[in-house]
Amino acid sequence: MAVVTVKSSLITARDSGGKSTLSTGPRRLYDQADTVEVTNGDSIGSKFILGSVPSSASMRELVVLCDAITAAAADVGLYRTTQDGGAVVDADLFGSAVSLATAITTGTNILHESGVLDIANLAKPLWQILGLSTDPQVMYDVVATLTAAATATGTLTARITYAQGN
Numbered sequence: 001m002a003v004v005t006v007k008s009s010l011i012t013a014r015d016s017g018g019k020s021t022l023s024t025g026p027r028r029l030y031d032q033a034d035t036v037e038v039t040n041g042d043s044i045g046s047k048f049i050l051g052s053v054p055s056s057a058s059m060r061e062l063v064v065l066c067d068a069i070t071a072a073a074a075d076v077g078l079y080r081t082t083q084d085g086g087a088v089v090d091a092d093l094f095g096s097a098v099s100l101a102t103a104i105t106t107g108t109n110i111l112h113e114s115g116v117l118d119i120a121n122l123a124k125p126l127w128q129i130l131g132l133s134t135d136p137q138v139m140y141d142v143v144a145t146l147t148a149a150a151t152a153t154g155t156l157t158a159r160i161t162y163a164q165g166n
Contacts, residue, residue, distance in 0.1 A: 029060065033159040036144075038069050038100070040153045048074070048144040050158035052081060055127040055138050057162035059117070062094050062142070063107040067154030072100040074144040076110060076158075078126070081141050089140060090130065093117060097147045100156065107159065 007015065036048040053059070062076065076095035080087045096114035112119055117129060127135045142160055 027058070027163040027165045029161060029163055030057075031159065031161045033157060035155055035157040038066075038072060038146075038150045038154055038156050040150055042072075042146060042150040044146050044149050046146045046150075047079075048146075048156060049079075049082065050076075050142045050144060050156075051160045052139045052141050053078075053126065053160060053162050054164060055130075055132075055136050055140060056125045057164050058123055058125050059094075059111055059160075059162050060122075061109050061159065061161040062111045063109050063159040063161075064095075064098065064100075064104060064144075065107045065157040065159075066100045066104050067156075068103040068152065069100040069150050069154040069156070070152035071148055072146060072150040072152075073097045073148040074100060074146050075114075076142065076144045077114075078130075078140040079143045081139050084138065086141070090116065091143075091145055093129075094142075095144075098144075100150075100154075101148075 032051045034051055075092035076098060077091040077093040078089040080089060092114045093116050094114060095110040098110055098113060111117060121129055144156065
């Protein structure tokens with residue numbers, strides 16, 4: 001075994017006098033929380049729009065809380081805003097078949113639950129994570145889409161935290 005010193009890409013760029021591809025300037029954190037009601041009988045494919053984020057956002061947390069919404073599960077991802085047609089961008093970018101069947105009262109961060117959003121890309125803006133060549137400068141809706149129907153009524157809350165700016 002050896003003792004090593006490993007530098008992050010930001011520190012390597014700083015030490016070499018070059019410019020990092022990641023922002024090193026001040027960034028502002030934004031936090032939003034909102035609630036929707038899921039109703040007994042809401043079927044697979046039902047959508048619950050939880051909030052919106054800009055394409056330039058670097059996601060930090062996506063915390064889900066809920067009542068016990070028996071049998072329900074949902075993918076959580078990005079869609080174009082309802083004002084922009086509501087088309088799917090990546091339906092399970094954050095969470096894939098996340099169970100809502102048991103109450104989540106302390107909150108669970110599902111940002112990386114699906115495995116699509118790699119932890120190595122945490123500082124990247126959404127537009128890069130989505131594989132776009134430039135920032136489209138649009139807003140995206142964060143949407144939970146049922147993958148298993150709800151057999152009980154309950155509250156679903158999401159707290160979305162992201163960084164933005166240079």
